[in-house]
Amino acid sequence: MLTLMKQEYYKAFKQNRLYIWLILGFIFPIAIIGIFKSTRTAGSIINLGQSLIYVEMAGIIITALSISQEFGFGTIRPLLSRRFSRGEVFISKLLLNISVYIGLFLSAFIGTVLATAIFAPKYDFSQKLGYIGNSWQGMMISIMDVALQMIFVAALVLMVTNMVKSSGAAIGLGVVMIVATPIISVISLKLIDLAPILKWNPFNIYLGIASIGQVKPSIMAQIMDMSQGAMISAYLIYIVLMYGIAYLIFRKRSV
């Protein structure tokens, strides 16, 4: 497993793409906070200068490419014709992706702090911002919230990538999940209209998770008709299911 991880990191660090993603993650909040004065506010800063959407997109693309590229290059064969099990290969890919997500969040975080220090030097990170705490805590909640969404969307992307062996469709779906919240919301509401039990549908749960940090937990429980704990539990079950399906497809696939 360690060998597989070493190989995954070796391949990743040899790709210019990784550095471009990370540099853009760093530059994005600096550019936004530097150019748009209206973003020098707590609301924008705790969202890492609006760079979280970039981080999420980049994470989705990286996830989709992590497996589809191996098929595209024809490198999947030597990868799978070694002593390692397919489970180990799959996990090594997931761990690499998680490492890249962490790198993206870190670069965006550092970029935001630097941009704030340069363009809004009087901004006080320790100032209390309502129920979420101070700006540092707000940033952590935003990062955790987006990380949770990323894990969900990444599972979906990985599942689709494994089904169709193409990153295009998977990336498309991932982008829709991120930017087309109103569409997902409509689908979800229609489902709930059909039967209240469908409040447990994955879109509804995903939307609920995406709202953590924006809505008070008590109000969230009213809107969702379930406690935050139940919502997170359902979310985790969906994530496990989707990663499980993605792995099963990967495991069965002849190459």
Place this chain on the structure above:
Amino acid sequence: MALLEVKNVNKKYGNRAAMDDVSFNVEAGHIVGLIGPNGAGKSTTMRAITGLMSYSSGQITFDGQPVTFNNHSALDKIGNLIEYPAIYPNLTALEHLKLYAMDTKNPADFKELMHKTQIDGDNFGKRKAKNFSLGMKQRLGIAIALIRNPKLVILDEPMNGLDPQSVHDLRELIRSLAEEGVAFLISSHLLDELQKLVDDVVIINHGKIIQTATIETFFIHDQARWTFDTSDNELALQIAQDKNWQATIDNSQLQISGAENLQQVITALNAANIQIQSLNTATGNLEKSLLDMLAADNQGE
């Protein structure tokens, strides 16, 4: 015990048998040619041996250990190049070797391997693989197959994209490794090249093995074929046919086969006072033999 044993392996895609009771062995130090037309099951067989594909019944063992879709423990000592080289466009040749060498404690010496597979020239250096020609990629693919000092190397169309000098050098490399005990299972459509290289042949058609033989026994019938120019070809033809040899006249040349040896033919012609003006001995031809065999197999269905 053979290094690689493939026993009664079956694999179906729907109703079509991709591997139909496939059995053959590969001995250590032997170079085995896996030959057959397109879609015969060569790549499928290679993929089954490398654990890339499941099979419904039968057994594959390497060095005494089973190889299945889920059991890859024996694959450490098998190198492969199946269909096309597994190359990451952003890595150089040396970086590829370093990457694939991480799998093993005792990889081949990078410099020596690069030299042997001719990926150490100015063309390679710091260039990324995305800028390599087809031949360069192929040579790198072969180097990757050899990096772990394998006991068995599986090469699917290894001569693809190589120039004549590179084909010659690859043949020499394979022979030298075979002398050191490395076994090879090679498929290629370049039958003339394969003929110069292999010790054994395994002929596959429609997923079924139709012959396994050493290269010498494979040509045993073809070797007794001679082309004559005589003082009386018509009479010589008659004599040969009377003796139940296969004989034809083609472009004023008399071709005889089926006799036990050349001396037998010369004695018969001399006895009829026929003078032999020229004589050529035809060598075994893998392509012709294969085509004859496949035609017979297809007719038998």
